[in-house]
Amino acid sequence: MYQHGVRTKENPTSLSAPIVSKNGPQIVFGTAPINLIVDPSSAVNKLVIANTMEEAKGQLGYSDDFDNYTLCQSMKATFEVFKVAPIIFCNVLDPAIHKKANEEKSVQVSNNQATYDVKGVLLSTVVVKKDSTALTVNIDYILEFDDNGYVVITLVAGGAGESATTLKVTSDSIDPSKVTTTDIIGGYDSETGVETGLELVRQVYPKxxxxxxxxxAPGWSKNKTVAAAMVAKCTEINGVFNTECIIDFDTTTVKKYTQLETAKETLGVVSSHAILTWPMLKIDDVKYSFSALLAALIYYTDANNSDVPNLSPSNKLLGVSATVLNDGTEVMLDQVQANEINALGIVTALNFGGWKSWGNNTACYPDIKDPKDRWICCRRFFSWWGNNFIIDFANKVDELTNFRLIESIVDAENIKGNSYTAQNMCAGAKIQYLTTDNPIENILDGKVVFRQYLAPYTPAEDILNILEFDPSMIESALGGE
Structure with missing residues (x-):
């Protein structure tokens, strides 16, 4: 078109790019509205990584129905609340298994379009009829989803349905209610070699x-069996890596903070690699599992700290408007009550100058008080350092066991340790090669041992200021001798 004059054009508002964390990304297990993507079957028990909300939607779909589509709350928390990336998702909802047949429904046609207002529809199963005559997709009509996840049927000009005023539609929908804890836990099929559910943690590094x-696993970790499976997957991943998991308490049964001690005993999680949370969180009118927002907060904190996980996630703003139970009932804790929850090794939230995460202890506390294991920031620092050591020196495996090999590892680690110490990210970090740890028999057997000492700072959890009345100050003020 020939243009002459002054014009303007508006673009949609661009969302700020997420901060990219270089730490191992959070891995989220659950369900997603995969009927909204081109090939739903391609997103079942597969690890997918996303750096933006658009990438996540394109690979898994998105819905605000967090109860049924639990992965979506981590999408929202990570990409929109805290704006951090990347994140790895695993959807276990299988459209070949977790589905239901929808009864035939009549829809009204207006301007050659009709909206089929049924949720979770699998487009490949849609059958559209004009009266009793079945129409042909992409010839007589076109299907697409609207912003609400409903199917829009557009009649093609000249097609067999062009003059229709009503249409009859049948379909199948995915049914997230049929997904079970067994699907989340997953396993390994020895006959097919297929891994599913939490078993896929093993594939993160190779992939x-x-x-x-x-x-x-927001919405699922509250189950005792799922929680146990998550804890089991935190250590010796691929035989060498360690990480942590975040587990939610079930707020349909644990409705008061005074029930948490018994609830923790019932849950049976006392691992230093587990972080327990209660209750749920709310942003505006939307409920989130605590784990979804806490995980995003932790990565946001790391990303703003040069990707070093030495900072505690406690006393950091969560960006929420309330703490709630599953039924929406608000939970209003004061600091005394929140501290009692912390004393059980459980993280909660406290409205103290804004809603903040509150709690430094892993699930092993109070049974274990070793600072390496009890403090969340120390535990994560040790896991992070160990994982990076493995990655950094994997290329040294099978080199000759000589002085150059030993010196290269010791020097590199001590330089790194000195750097982090100088930045006040830890009190110290040093590595040694000791002959007492490496007898000649071990060297001849191809084994080399180093001894490393790490001292991440512990959190200043209890700051006490002792106040005392000083009468002499009044005496001086009044001119006394």
């Missing part, structure tokens, strides 16, 4: 060359 980060 993405990233060490596994926090393992979460």
């Amino acid at each position: 993405f060359n990233l060490p596994p980060g926090l393992i979460i």
Whole structure:
């Protein structure tokens, strides 16, 4: 078109790019509305990585129905609340299994379009009829989803349905209610060699060359069996890596903070690699599992700290408007109550100058008080350092066991340790090669041992200021001798 004059054009508002964390990304297990993507079957029990909300939507679909599509709350928390990336998702909802048949429904046609307002529809199963005559997709009509996840049927000019005022539609829909904890836990099929569910944690490093980060399963980790499976997957991943998981308490049964001690005993999670949370969180009118927002907060904190996980996630703003139970009932804790929850090794949230995460202890506390294991920031620092050591020196494996090999590892680690110490990210970090750890028999057997000492700072959890009345100050003020 020939243009002459002054014109304007508006673009949609661009969202700010997420901060990219170089730590091993969070790995989220759950369900997604995969009927919204081109090939739903391609997104079943597969690890997918996303750096933006658009990437996540394109690979898994998106819905605000967080109860049924649990992965979506981590999408929202990570990409929109905290704006951090990347994140790895695993959807276990299988459209070949977790589905239901929808009864035939009549829809009204207006301007050659009709909206089929049924959720979760699998486009490949849609049958559209004009009266009793079945129409042909992409010849007589075109299907697409609207912003609400409903199917829009557009009649093609000249097609067999062109003059229709009503249409009859049948279809199948995915049914997230049929997904069970067994699907989340997954396993290994020895006959097919297929891994499913949490078993796929093993594939994170081989597939993405990233060490596994926090393992979460919002909406599912509250189940005792799922929680146990998550804890089991935190250590010796690929035989060498370690990480942590975040587990939620079930707020349909644990409705008061005074029930948490018994609830923790019932859950049976006392691992230093587990972080327990209660209750749920709310942003505006939307409920989130605590784990979804805490995981995003932790990665946001790391990304703004040169990707070093030495900072505690406690006393950091969560960006929420309330703490709630599953039924929406608000939970209003004061600091005394929140501290009692922390004393059980459980993280909660406290409205103290804004809603903040509150709690430094892993699930092993109070049974274990070793600072390496009890403090979340120390535990994550040790896992992070160990994972990076493995990655950094994997290329040294099978080199000759000589002085150059030993010196290269010792020098590199001590330089790194000195750097982090100088930046006040830890009190110290040093590595040694000791002859007492390396008798000649071991060297001849191809084994080399180093001894490393790490001292991440512990959190200043209890700051006490002792106040005392000083009468002499009044005496001086009044001119006394």
